Amino acid sequence: MSTMAVPTTELAANRRDIRPGRIITWTLLLIGGVLMVTPLLYMFSTSLKSAGQVYDLRLIPAQPTLDNYIEVLSDGRFLRWFVNSTLVAAAVTLSNVFFDSLVGYTLAKFKFRGRYFIFLAILSTLMIPTEMLVIPWYLMSSQLGWLDTYWGIMFPGMMTAFGTFLMKQFFETVPDDFLEAARVDGLNEFTIWWKIAMPMVTPAISALAIFTFLGNWTAFFWPLIVTTSRELYTLPVGLSSFAVEQSIQWEMIMTGAALATIPTLIVFLVLQRYIVRGVMLAGLKG
Amino acid sequence: MARIELNGLTKKYGQVLAVQSIDLAIDDGEFVVFVGPSGCGKSTTLRMIAGLEDISNGVLRIAGETVNQREPKQRNVAMVFQNYAIYPHMTVGRNIGFGLYTSKLSKAEKQERILETARILGLEDLLDRRPAALSGGQRQRVAIGRAMVRDPVAFLFDEPLSNLDAQLRSAMRIEIKRLHQRLGTTVVYVTHDQVEAMTMADRIVVMRDGRILQVGTPVELYENPVDVFTARFIGSPAMNLVPGRIEDGVLALPGAKLSGIDASEMSGGDVLVGVRPHDLVISDGGGDGLAVSGLVTAAEPLGSETLVHLDIAGTEAIATAPGRVIPAVGSTVKAVAAPSSLYLFDAKTERALGRL
Numbered sequence A: 001m002s003t004m005a006v007p008t009t010e011l012a013a014n015r016r017d018i019r020p021g022r023i024i025t026w027t028l029l030l031i032g033g034v035l036m037v038t039p040l041l042y043m044f045s046t047s048l049k050s051a052g053q054v055y056d057l058r059l060i061p062a063q064p065t066l067d068n069y070i071e072v073l074s075d076g077r078f079l080r081w082f083v084n085s086t087l088v089a090a091a092v093t094l095s096n097v098f099f100d101s102l103v104g105y106t107l108a109k110f111k112f113r114g115r116y117f118i119f120l121a122i123l124s125t126l127m128i129p130t131e132m133l134v135i136p137w138y139l140m141s142s143q144l145g146w147l148d149t150y151w152g153i154m155f156p157g158m159m160t161a162f163g164t165f166l167m168k169q170f171f172e173t174v175p176d177d178f179l180e181a182a183r184v185d186g187l188n189e190f191t192i193w194w195k196i197a198m199p200m201v202t203p204a205i206s207a208l209a210i211f212t213f214l215g216n217w218t219a220f221f222w223p224l225i226v227t228t229s230r231e232l233y234t235l236p237v238g239l240s241s242f243a244v245e246q247s248i249q250w251e252m253i254m255t256g257a258a259l260a261t262i263p264t265l266i267v268f269l270v271l272q273r274y275i276v277r278g279v280m281l282a283g284l285k286g
Numbered sequence B: 001m002a003r004i005e006l007n008g009l010t011k012k013y014g015q016v017l018a019v020q021s022i023d024l025a026i027d028d029g030e031f032v033v034f035v036g037p038s039g040c041g042k043s044t045t046l047r048m049i050a051g052l053e054d055i056s057n058g059v060l061r062i063a064g065e066t067v068n069q070r071e072p073k074q075r076n077v078a079m080v081f082q083n084y085a086i087y088p089h090m091t092v093g094r095n096i097g098f099g100l101y102t103s104k105l106s107k108a109e110k111q112e113r114i115l116e117t118a119r120i121l122g123l124e125d126l127l128d129r130r131p132a133a134l135s136g137g138q139r140q141r142v143a144i145g146r147a148m149v150r151d152p153v154a155f156l157f158d159e160p161l162s163n164l165d166a167q168l169r170s171a172m173r174i175e176i177k178r179l180h181q182r183l184g185t186t187v188v189y190v191t192h193d194q195v196e197a198m199t200m201a202d203r204i205v206v207m208r209d210g211r212i213l214q215v216g217t218p219v220e221l222y223e224n225p226v227d228v229f230t231a232r233f234i235g236s237p238a239m240n241l242v243p244g245r246i247e248d249g250v251l252a253l254p255g256a257k258l259s260g261i262d263a264s265e266m267s268g269g270d271v272l273v274g275v276r277p278h279d280l281v282i283s284d285g286g287g288d289g290l291a292v293s294g295l296v297t298a299a300e301p302l303g304s305e306t307l308v309h310l311d312i313a314g315t316e317a318i319a320t321a322p323g324r325v326i327p328a329v330g331s332t333v334k335a336v337a338a339p340s341s342l343y344l345f346d347a348k349t350e351r352a353l354g355r356l
């Protein structure tokens, strides 16, 4: 059944001949790729070097060793920070998937007074850089007793204007017929959103989840400010504290950073296959 | 099953009057088709019955109870949409089962109902498929199954066949009609296609600009249209209209005359004479009735007959000729219509003046 649709497009793609425009495109992509990948390669390379070799800038270590990994993984602090980061990023991601979608759906599919104003108000927060918000967040946390707590790390990101905007745009592509059919079938509005509309925007949800998870996994500035106890550090904050307190141990920092990429890779690999458009259209006409 | 009454039903979108004070009583078990050009308010009327659109004015009763303020689910009507709107992320079985979402039946009873519905619609082998792996006709059947499964008081269809190709459409027409005969549930069906209206309806409601123009059985509308609009809308190819004049009991057309018109009924003056293509027959002999001659501008042989496009003194008209007769383009031919087949309309108001 499902194998029928592929051949024509694939054939067409294979037959596409090599034109000057394509050579330029590929060259630019290659340069971009090299620029992005080189730091990562150095990170992995450095993590495999012993302390004495760190300033030997060869890409392939002369005597590769896994000692750094063993040391970092046997250090309880690193594991603690790893778990903290995972918890924070996962909770914030779930919260965004839920609330951004709920608000985006409401803005996309319900007509009510002030809808446009609310949308503009949400969008306008996109124009304020994080750096400007940090002080109000800090004052708020301090007054509400959220300093140096998990909640304090998470609350600013529990809902985002960007996510709301993204989900609203996607929900607008869901035809009203589906929702009305469900309404006639007797579903309540919440169930319509959850059971009918949400499954139709899985590509958007996956994208939102990936971006949110990555953004929070790598977040540094706010967690640094709001936390004081070492047990509450997230991984980026913890790794940077490595750098500060002892003479900088680059090979350790790079090993921690290399380990830190693993969850992001997993999240991306698991979710990216859902970023396939066209799931939704199958229920409509022919 | 239930009787549906529309009393002065009105829908306003801001300043736009989409539906203007519609009165109609739909009998229990009746198959009523709303027909009219795009934008005339058919869907809006249907959606008000379904409860998907607020009623601006008027009263809607289902089974004797006023339901203006009730949610769609409380009205227990089922709706089938033009785009099918079957859920792409669920199997056929689950899609049909969604019709029972609010039902209090046990799981086993629900399963039984789903199977029974699938069997009636010939979907029993497809229950585990996803909509993406279904043909257009099968998808529409799933949509109908979801509507059928909970035994609603009425089915509402909004142009359910317009996304299907011509062949499938005529097959589904018959299928829906059979289904109605079998279930006996009230059906309100919206279409812009007069063929669907004529073939399926017990009664047709012709709409235009948010108003009802005429209500009647297919035969009534065909035989006694109230005005030019209905006359041309019902029947295919559309009725020919030739300007003429009635004076002293004589109907005068370009190049033709018909005497003995009962002037007591017709006030006289400028009229439009309507004749359906099937009643305007190409003839080389004289023949009885109204004879006109025209220039052949095109001929469409359909096998069983030929549609001959004529230019009658500047008015375009379509006549029919027997299948093997194909008049040459550019030739002048004579076409004859029996007086009893003519329709008369007032040229100014376009209202029907009656038949001869």
Ligand SMILES: Nc1ncnc2c1ncn2[C@@H]1O[C@H](COP(=O)(O)OP(=O)(O)O)[C@@H](O)[C@H]1O
Pocket: B013, B016, B017, B018, B036, B037, B038, B039, B040, B041, B042, B043, B044, B045
């Ligand atoms: N949501 C809406 N807002 C404003 N005008 C509408 C809306 N829905 C329909 N209309 C208008 O109401 C009229 C009737 O529409 P509709 O019932 O969909 O026509 P039909 O189904 O007969 O093609 C049209 O003029 C249309 O533009």
Ligand SMILES: [Mg+2]
Pocket: B039, B042, B043, B044, B159
């Ligand atoms: Mg419509």
